[in-house]
Amino acid sequence: MGLERGTQSVVTAAVFTALAFFSIILRCISRFWIVGQAGTEDYLIIFALVLSIGFTVTVALRKLGIEVSSLYPPSHIYPYRNESWSGSSSRYGQR
Numbered sequence: 001m002g003l004e005r006g007t008q009s010v011v012t013a014a015v016f017t018a019l020a021f022f023s024i025i026l027r028c029i030s031r032f033w034i035v036g037q038a039g040t041e042d043y044l045i046i047f048a049l050v051l052s053i054g055f056t057v058t059v060a061l062r063k064l065g066i067e068v069s070s071l072y073p074p075s076h077i078y079p080y081r082n083e084s085w086s087g088s089s090s091r092y093g094q095r
Helices: 005-035 040-063
Strands: none
Touching: 005 040
16 A cells, blocks of 8 residues: 555655745845854754764665675775784784
8 A cells, every 4th residue: 555664764865855945045045144143053053964874874775785894995994993802813923
């Protein structure tokens, strides 16, 4: 019945992020340029919008089947990234 759940979540996140984007743009225009008095809450709202956009991108990538963890640099750039603190593998020699 309708769209599948993954598609629904992508559409919902995108629609609400777009609505937030346009309302924050209007608020910033009025507070920064028309009134000329921007407060701390304006900067926090912009920060929250950036986080919301990141969440929307993450949800969309998951729907496309792309794991966000696969976007990290390959392990040969950071060869000891996957070592555990328990000492199961040592880069300084044999145990």
